[in-house]
Amino acid sequence: MRMSIRHVTSYRYDSPVQYSIQQLRLVPVSTPSQVVVDWDFSAPGKLDASIDAYGNTVRTLVLMRPTTEISFAVRGEVDTTPLRDGRLLEGPGRIPLEHFTCATRLTEPDDAIRALASRFDGLDTPARLLDLAAAIGERMAYQPGITEVGSTAAQALALGQGVCQDYAHLLIACCRTLGLPARYVSGYIDAGDVSQAASHAWADVWLGDSGWVSVDALHARFASEHYCRIAVGRDYDAAAPVRGMRVGGGGESMAVDVSVGGRCDQ
Template identity: 45%
Template sequence: MRLSIRHDTTYDYADEVRGSIQYLRLTPQESARQRVLNWQLDLPHPVRAQRDPYGNVLHVLTMDQPHDSIVIGARGVVEIDEHSDGERDSGSPLPFLRSTRLTQADQALREFAILQCGERREREALIDLMHGLSEKMPYTPGITSVESTAAEAFAGGAGVCQDHTHAFLACARSLGVPARYVSGYLYSDDSEHLASHAWAEAWVDGLWYCFDITNGMSRPQRHLKLAIGLDYLDACPVRGMRRGGGSEQMHARVYVSPHALQTQQ
């Protein structure tokens, strides 16, 4: 399947910003299951690509001149192998056993992980964990924020894809299973608002497997991966800081659709 992506983010500030830095993980990588046919960023000025500690493609957009808005765009076409399942990775999975503030497992999460998996650590056990979390934490926008921890969202019994992923990571790592946060895009036939998405990957039998808790999916058939990390803060598509500006309004539009093959005349 070929997916066409258009992702536009606009920041408007009440007052003039004296300077800002935006860390952009908006460029997908080539892998065994996704082939980037074309991709480009639309930025206020050209920025050189680099790699972050997790191997993600990173662009650092620095705005030294005063400004009251920023427009960031990403667009392209990526071919997804719908039949690909687990992925290999040359890096060690061991760093993804570490917890962060957002993914620290409390007693309730540790007990829930044991309840779902017991002594099992195979892929089927983690699928049971995925479904258990989906039932325990129904998808509910507006209940949590980007600062909410896995423990807080789990205790509240609701959340969005970021919270589901953090809770899964907390549980998996408490069981001794390396697991990482994934940001990207999801194509869905019947929904537009799920286009920008997050899910988890866990290391089982030498491969990274997908666990999309929000949608109960254990195969990444329509998932386009942008970045990975220990949590949301490592992998979110756009993250920044600024001096001045007062209040901020952020508007994001994401469109994901099948890309029709062009036939030669």
């Protein structure tokens, strides 16, 4: 499938920002399961390129002039490959699998998470992983505006509501409780017949002979050709599309406009 993606993020401030630095993980990389056809990145200043520890492409924007608005945009096309049972066409990767078994602040399990995970002791197949995603869906309802980017998996489960980030963190927390390596994925989804679209988050879980299995916990399905991967990490903090700091500016408002479309090759 060829996915066409456009993503514009704009910040406006009540007073001039004197200094700003933004780390942007908004550039996909070509992998065995996706090929970047073209990708353009526009920003109000020079972008320094680097690769982080997880292999994600990072663009760093530094502004040292007063401004009341910062806007950047990406657009491009990516060819994606259908996956069998969500199995990625790649090996363990550059980082030891044990790194992805360690809890983080956002994925630290509590008693409720341990109880949920215990129902899936011995999980070792992609089908069983989907069962876990479905069980998470039975405990949580999709509801924007209830949680924040800093909300933990335990908090989301206690609330019984959240967004794709929360579903991904909860799946990761359960898998790590079971001793399975799991990593957070940020990217885009071509919605198709589901209701939540565009910017998205899901998870990869290492299942031994099956390798990395990519699962969208929100929709309880395997992530396949309708998904474009942008960044991975142990949790949202390591794979966030935008992270930064500023000096000045006062109050801040943010607007995000994302559109994703896909077409199958004939």
